[in-house]
Amino acid sequence: MxxxxxxxxxxxxxxxxxxxxxxxxxxAMYGADLTLPGMLEGKVVRSPHAHAKIISIDTSKAAAMDGVKAVVTAADMPLADPTPVASGEAMINLRDLSDNVIAREKVLYEGQTVAAVAATSADIAERAAALIEVEYEVLPHVIDVLEAMKDDAPVLHDYMFTGGIKPKPEKASNVANRVEFSLGDIEAGFAAADVVIEKNFTTEPVHQGYIEPHAVVADMGPDGKVDVFCSSQGHFMVRAFVAGLLKIDMSKIKVTAAEIGGGFGGKTTVYLEPLAVMLSRKAGRPVRMVMSRDEVFRASGPTSGAALTIKMGATKDGRITAGDATLYFQAGAWPGSPVGPAAMTAFAPYDLENVKVVGFDVVSNRQKVVAYRAPGAPISEYGVESIMDELASELGIDPLEFRAMNGAKEGTQAAYGVKFGTIGMQETIAAAQATEHYKIPLGPNQGRGVATGFWFNIxxxxxxxxxxxxxxxxxxxxxxxxxxxxxxxxxxxxxxxxxxxxxxxxxxxxxxxxxxxxxxxxxxxxxxxxxxxxxxxxxxxxxxxxxxxxxxxxxxxxxxxxxxxxxxxxxxxxxxxxxxxxxxxxxxxxxxxxxxxxxxxxxxKGAGPGFGTHICDVEVDPDTGFVTVLRYTAIQDVGRAIHPSYVEGQLQGGAAQGIGWALNEEYIYDADGKLENPGFLDYRVPVASDLPMIDAILVEVPNPTHPFGVRGVGEVPIIPPLAAVNNAVAAATGVRFNALPLSPPAILAGLADKE
Amino acid sequence: MAKHHVTTTINGEEAEYLCEPQETLLDVLRDEVGLTGTKEGCSSGDCGACSVMLDGRLVCSCLVLGVEAQGKTVETIEGMADGEELHPLQQKFLEEAALQCGFCTPGVLIAAKALLDTNNNPTETEVRYWLAGNLCRCTGYDKIVRAVMDTAADMRGA
The missing domain is CATH 3.30.365.10 (Aldehyde oxidase/xanthine dehydrogenase, molybdopterin binding domain)
Incomplete structure (x- = not known):
C-alpha cells in the first residue's frame, strides 16, 4: 500500500x-488526416445479404480499370489459427476475426467485407468496387436473440456446440456459451422474502457512435516492413492483430496512434487495418482507407441487444433476500458478447447472500459486437435497478435508502468471486441523498428515478x-x-x-x-x-x-x-x-x-472498483409520448480526480450516452435482415437540445493501491442512466416499462395499455 | 473527367484549386487544399463536424460542392486564431475542458462563433438549439454549452 x-x-x-x-x-492529426506521397485510396465491397454462401468472386473487371492498383479477397489472407487472443476486454478467436475482416466462405451479416480495392482516387476505388461480381447462395437468416435460440433457427456455424454445458450438446446451435455465477441458496432466499418481483426486459443493440469513422493509412515496403497510422484504442492491439492475421513478425510492424476521434470500446479491434496492409503490399504504395458513416453503422460496433429475466425478493423491513437473473445476449455473427461481465456485475452493487446469474452468448446474423463502455453492465444492471425501484416502491422505502440498506461495502462478498476492499458505493448514495436535486418538487407528468452502477475497472x-x-x-x-x-x-x-x-x-x-x-x-x-x-x-x-x-x-x-x-x-x-x-x-x-x-x-494490479449513483428527472408528454430529461445528476466514487474537469467530463458524457440508450437509440432491421437506419438522422444520438446540464459530483474514496488514489472512471457513468431514466418514466406515468428504448411510440403504447 | 478550376478566398487569402464536379467542399478542403482541420463524420449533413462559413453563412461543407465556392469566401477552423492569439472561444474551450476526443471541436467552434457573431447574449436554450446540428458523443454537451455562454459573457464584458 x-x-x-x-x-x-x-x-x-x-x-x-x-x-x-x-x-x-x-x-491535430486524426486517422484520416495523413497523406503520404503516392498514397492510394482503398474501398470495400460489402455483403448485401444477412446470410449467404459465397459461390464465386470475379475481380477481373475491377482489376482492369484504369487507376486500380490492387484488389484483395480472402484468398490473399493466410488462414488464421483459431487461437483465442485478447481483444479489448474480451477474448477473440483469430479465425473469426479474420472472417470479420474479410469473408472466406460465408457472409454472416449484411455489410461484411468480401473484397477491397485500392486506386489512385476514392472515386475510382468506389467505381471499381462496384464492378466486383460476387455470386451468393442466399441462406435463411436470424436476427433476434430469442429466435436464434429456437430449435428450428438457421444455424450460423455448424461446428459450434454450446460451451459451459456438460455433457457437450449433440447438436450444433447458435448458443455459443453458457456462464453461471452463484452465491448462497436462492431457493432459501426467495422463501424468506415477503415480496418477490420477477420481470422480463429487453434492450436493443446500440452503437458506440464515435464521430470519427474508422480510418487507417498503411504502407508496406518491399523489405516487408509495415507502417500503420490509424485511429484505434490500442496501437499495440493493432500490431498484434495485423501480425497474427497476416503472419508478419511484430518487429516489422510499426503502428502509430493517430489522435482518436472517440471510441468508447468500439476501436478495440481491427476492421480496415489488415486490408490496408494487404492492399499496400500488393500495390507497393501507401493506402488510406476511411469508413463512411453507413459502413460504421453496418460493419463496426455495436454492443449487444439482450433479453433478460430478473427476479428479486426482499423482506418487509427492506432486506434483499435473493437475486436471480437469466441473460440472453446477442454476440453478432461470432461468439463473444459481453454476457460474462454482464452476469458478474448484475447484482454486484449489493451485499447479497443468495445470488444466481446465468448468461447465454448467442450468435445471429448481425455484425460482431465489440466493447462499449462497461461492456454488458448497463444491460444487466438496467434490469436489476428497475426491479430495485419497484421493490422499494412496494415496500414503501425511499429508493436511495433501500439501496443504502443493501449496498455493498468494504468486505462484501460479490457473487462473481471478489471480496470488496475500500469502495465508495455507500458514499455515492449519501452524496445523492444530500443533493438539492433530490429535494426539488416535481410537477404533473414529471417523475424522478435513481439507479446505481458498478464496474470492476482494470x-x-x-x-x-x-x-x-x-x-x-x-x-x-x-x-x-x-x-x-x-x-x-x-x-x-x-x-x-x-x-x-x-x-x-x-x-x-x-x-x-x-x-x-x-x-x-x-x-x-x-x-x-x-x-x-x-x-x-x-x-x-x-x-x-x-x-x-x-x-x-x-x-x-x-x-x-x-x-x-x-x-x-x-x-x-x-x-x-x-x-x-x-x-x-x-x-x-x-x-x-x-x-x-x-x-x-x-x-x-489493484484497480479500484467503481460505483456511481445517478438521479434523473423527466417529464413525459401524455399526448406524444415524448420524454424530456429535465434534470440529471451523476455521482461517482472516482478515487482521486487527477484532472477534475476531464473526470467530470467522463461522468457527463457517459450519462448522455446512457440517456441515448434509454430513450432513442436502436438498430432497426427489415425482414431480409438488412439494417434500416445506418445514419445519424435515423439512428438518433442525443443532440445538445435533447439534454439538460448534467451535474457531476465527484466523491473521492482513494484507491489504496494507486500512488494518488486513482480509480478508473470512464465506464461506470454509462451504467445507471438506463434504469434511472426508466424509473423516472415509471414515476411520471405510473407505468413500468420493460423494454428500451423508451421511444414515443413505446410510451404511447404503454400509456394506452394503462387505460 | 475534366477538372474545374476554382478561385475562392479561404481564411482571408485568395486560393485556387482544381476539383472534380462531384467533389464536395469538404473533400476539396481536406484533399486538394490540405486543410484537414475540417472533419468528416457522416457526409450527410447530420453531424456538423465539417461546419465552415461560406460567405458568412454556417454550412456543412459536405453538403456544398467544391465548385460552388467559386468567387466566395470560406472560413475554416484553421483561420479562427489570429496568429498565436487564440479566439476567445478556443481559449475558453481549453480552460473549461469543453472537448474530450476533439473530433467534433472544429465544427462546434465554427458554429459557436457564428452564433456569437450574431447574438452576444444567448440563453442556454439558444445555445443548445444552435448547436443541435453539431454532434458530440464524448462530453454530453454540458461543458461545451457552458464554455460558449462564458465566452459570450467575457466578450460582452470586454
Missing part, C-alpha cells in the same frame, strides 16, 4: 491539456519513460492512445512526483517501436495503470538524480532525499550542501554519468 500525501500541487488542478491547442485549431500492462532533458524540461513517453485527456493527467502525475512545474513536462503517446507494450485504452485503466507506470518511471528518474547528487557531494546515495523538485541532504549529518534542482542536475548530467532517465514496464 502506498502512502498518499494529502496536499498536492498539481493533482486535482484543472491544467490546460497538452494536446489542447492542436485540437481547437485543427492541427489495470494491465503499461510502460512509461521519463527523460530529463539538458535544460531541465521533461519528455514523457507512453503507449496508451489518449481518448479524453489522459496526457493531461499523465503530465500532472509526473510533475507532482518530480516536484516540477507541469508545463515543464511534455507527454507523448509514441509509436509501437518507441515504447513498451501497452494494453488497449479500455477498462477505465489508463489513468490508473499507465498513470502508475508514469509515477514509477518518475521515481526511477528521481533515484538516478539522487545518485548523481550523491556523486557530486561525494556522499552515500541513502544520504540524499528528493523533495519539491530538489536533491537535498537527508540530514545535517550528511553534510551542508545546497539543494540541487532537477534543472541543475540535468545541466551537469554529462559530467556525472550521461543522460538521465527513468522507465517503468508494469502489469498494474
Amino acid at each position: 502506498n502512502e498518499q500525501p494529502k496536499q498536492f500541487k498539481w493533482v486535482g488542478t484543472r491544467t490546460i491539456r497538452p494536446d489542447g491547442v492542436d485540437k481547437v485549431t485543427g492541427r 489495470g494491465g500492462e503499461s510502460c512509461a519513460g521519463i527523460r530529463i532533458n539538458e535544460d531541465g524540461s521533461v519528455s514523457l513517453t507512453e503507449g496508451s492512445p489518449d481518448i479524453g485527456g489522459s496526457r493531461a493527467s499523465m503530465a500532472i502525475m509526473a510533475a507532482e512526483t518530480l516536484g516540477i512545474d507541469v508545463n515543464k513536462v511534455k507527454p507523448s503517446v509514441v509509436d509501437t517501436d518507441a515504447t513498451g507494450y501497452a494494453f488497449v485504452t479500455g477498462g477505465s485503466r489508463v489513468t490508473f495503470a499507465t498513470g502508475m507506470a508514469v509515477v514509477d518511471a518518475s521515481k526511477a528518474a528521481i533515484d538516478e538524480m539522487r545518485a548523481r547528487a550523491a556523486m557530486i557531494w561525494d556522499v552515500d546515495v541513502d544520504g540524499v532525499v528528493w523533495e519539491d523538485g530538489h536533491a537535498k541532504p537527508a540530514s545535517t549529518n550528511v553534510g551542508d550542501f545546497e539543494p540541487m534542482s532537477l534543472a541543475e542536475l540535468a545541466k551537469v548530467a554529462n559530467k556525472t554519468g550521461g543522460p538521465i532517465s527513468g522507465h517503468a514496464d508494469i502489469n498494474a
Whole structure:
C-alpha cells in the first residue's frame, strides 16, 4: 500500500491539456488526416445479404480499370489459427476475426467485407468496387436473440456446440456459451422474502457512435516492413492483430496512434487495418482507407441487444433476500458478447447472500459486437435497478435508502468471486441523498428515478519513460492512445512526483517501436495503470538524480532525499550542501554519468472498483409520448480526480450516452435482415437540445493501491442512466416499462395499455 | 473527367484549386487544399463536424460542392486564431475542458462563433438549439454549452 500525501500541487488542478491547442485549431492529426506521397485510396465491397454462401468472386473487371492498383479477397489472407487472443476486454478467436475482416466462405451479416480495392482516387476505388461480381447462395437468416435460440433457427456455424454445458450438446446451435455465477441458496432466499418481483426486459443493440469513422493509412515496403497510422484504442492491439492475421513478425510492424476521434470500446479491434496492409503490399504504395458513416453503422460496433429475466425478493423491513437473473445476449455473427461481465456485475452493487446469474452468448446474423463502455453492465444492471425501484416502491422505502440498506461495502462478498476492499458505493448514495436535486418538487407528468452502477475497472500492462532533458524540461513517453485527456493527467502525475512545474513536462503517446507494450485504452485503466507506470518511471528518474547528487557531494546515495523538485541532504549529518534542482542536475548530467532517465514496464494490479449513483428527472408528454430529461445528476466514487474537469467530463458524457440508450437509440432491421437506419438522422444520438446540464459530483474514496488514489472512471457513468431514466418514466406515468428504448411510440403504447 | 478550376478566398487569402464536379467542399478542403482541420463524420449533413462559413453563412461543407465556392469566401477552423492569439472561444474551450476526443471541436467552434457573431447574449436554450446540428458523443454537451455562454459573457464584458 502506498502512502498518499494529502496536499498536492498539481493533482486535482484543472491544467490546460497538452494536446489542447492542436485540437481547437485543427492541427491535430486524426486517422484520416495523413497523406503520404503516392498514397492510394482503398474501398470495400460489402455483403448485401444477412446470410449467404459465397459461390464465386470475379475481380477481373475491377482489376482492369484504369487507376486500380490492387484488389484483395480472402484468398490473399493466410488462414488464421483459431487461437483465442485478447481483444479489448474480451477474448477473440483469430479465425473469426479474420472472417470479420474479410469473408472466406460465408457472409454472416449484411455489410461484411468480401473484397477491397485500392486506386489512385476514392472515386475510382468506389467505381471499381462496384464492378466486383460476387455470386451468393442466399441462406435463411436470424436476427433476434430469442429466435436464434429456437430449435428450428438457421444455424450460423455448424461446428459450434454450446460451451459451459456438460455433457457437450449433440447438436450444433447458435448458443455459443453458457456462464453461471452463484452465491448462497436462492431457493432459501426467495422463501424468506415477503415480496418477490420477477420481470422480463429487453434492450436493443446500440452503437458506440464515435464521430470519427474508422480510418487507417498503411504502407508496406518491399523489405516487408509495415507502417500503420490509424485511429484505434490500442496501437499495440493493432500490431498484434495485423501480425497474427497476416503472419508478419511484430518487429516489422510499426503502428502509430493517430489522435482518436472517440471510441468508447468500439476501436478495440481491427476492421480496415489488415486490408490496408494487404492492399499496400500488393500495390507497393501507401493506402488510406476511411469508413463512411453507413459502413460504421453496418460493419463496426455495436454492443449487444439482450433479453433478460430478473427476479428479486426482499423482506418487509427492506432486506434483499435473493437475486436471480437469466441473460440472453446477442454476440453478432461470432461468439463473444459481453454476457460474462454482464452476469458478474448484475447484482454486484449489493451485499447479497443468495445470488444466481446465468448468461447465454448467442450468435445471429448481425455484425460482431465489440466493447462499449462497461461492456454488458448497463444491460444487466438496467434490469436489476428497475426491479430495485419497484421493490422499494412496494415496500414503501425511499429508493436511495433501500439501496443504502443493501449496498455493498468494504468486505462484501460479490457473487462473481471478489471480496470488496475500500469502495465508495455507500458514499455515492449519501452524496445523492444530500443533493438539492433530490429535494426539488416535481410537477404533473414529471417523475424522478435513481439507479446505481458498478464496474470492476482494470489495470494491465503499461510502460512509461521519463527523460530529463539538458535544460531541465521533461519528455514523457507512453503507449496508451489518449481518448479524453489522459496526457493531461499523465503530465500532472509526473510533475507532482518530480516536484516540477507541469508545463515543464511534455507527454507523448509514441509509436509501437518507441515504447513498451501497452494494453488497449479500455477498462477505465489508463489513468490508473499507465498513470502508475508514469509515477514509477518518475521515481526511477528521481533515484538516478539522487545518485548523481550523491556523486557530486561525494556522499552515500541513502544520504540524499528528493523533495519539491530538489536533491537535498537527508540530514545535517550528511553534510551542508545546497539543494540541487532537477534543472541543475540535468545541466551537469554529462559530467556525472550521461543522460538521465527513468522507465517503468508494469502489469498494474489493484484497480479500484467503481460505483456511481445517478438521479434523473423527466417529464413525459401524455399526448406524444415524448420524454424530456429535465434534470440529471451523476455521482461517482472516482478515487482521486487527477484532472477534475476531464473526470467530470467522463461522468457527463457517459450519462448522455446512457440517456441515448434509454430513450432513442436502436438498430432497426427489415425482414431480409438488412439494417434500416445506418445514419445519424435515423439512428438518433442525443443532440445538445435533447439534454439538460448534467451535474457531476465527484466523491473521492482513494484507491489504496494507486500512488494518488486513482480509480478508473470512464465506464461506470454509462451504467445507471438506463434504469434511472426508466424509473423516472415509471414515476411520471405510473407505468413500468420493460423494454428500451423508451421511444414515443413505446410510451404511447404503454400509456394506452394503462387505460 | 475534366477538372474545374476554382478561385475562392479561404481564411482571408485568395486560393485556387482544381476539383472534380462531384467533389464536395469538404473533400476539396481536406484533399486538394490540405486543410484537414475540417472533419468528416457522416457526409450527410447530420453531424456538423465539417461546419465552415461560406460567405458568412454556417454550412456543412459536405453538403456544398467544391465548385460552388467559386468567387466566395470560406472560413475554416484553421483561420479562427489570429496568429498565436487564440479566439476567445478556443481559449475558453481549453480552460473549461469543453472537448474530450476533439473530433467534433472544429465544427462546434465554427458554429459557436457564428452564433456569437450574431447574438452576444444567448440563453442556454439558444445555445443548445444552435448547436443541435453539431454532434458530440464524448462530453454530453454540458461543458461545451457552458464554455460558449462564458465566452459570450467575457466578450460582452470586454
